[in-house]
Amino acid sequence: MQLNKLDITWLILITITMANALVAETAEPHLIITAIICFSIAYKGRRIIDYFMELNQANKTIRVLMHSYFYIFPALIFLTDAFAEQLAQLTSL
Numbered sequence: 001m002q003l004n005k006l007d008i009t010w011l012i013l014i015t016i017t018m019a020n021a022l023v024a025e026t027a028e029p030h031l032i033i034t035a036i037i038c039f040s041i042a043y044k045g046r047r048i049i050d051y052f053m054e055l056n057q058a059n060k061t062i063r064v065l066m067h068s069y070f071y072i073f074p075a076l077i078f079l080t081d082a083f084a085e086q087l088a089q090l091t092s093l
Helices: 005-026 031-052 060-082 084-091
Strands: none
Touching (some): 060 084
């Protein structure tokens, strides 16, 4: 059986997703765990954009906007977890 680049990418994405699910279900909540999951979200988003959406050859503006989406939102997730108490105080009545 011959695996092409798309098949390998798919297997990598599935493996990362399963590893994230395992970590989320078994690990104690910690900022390092959040960081690892955020990095994997950014990596998976980049792979999806480049290989499944085929935007690696698209207009540079579109590609940059899509890549930024998968960098900005994981960063926001991490910052939300890192500063959860401060955010709760800011939003409390």
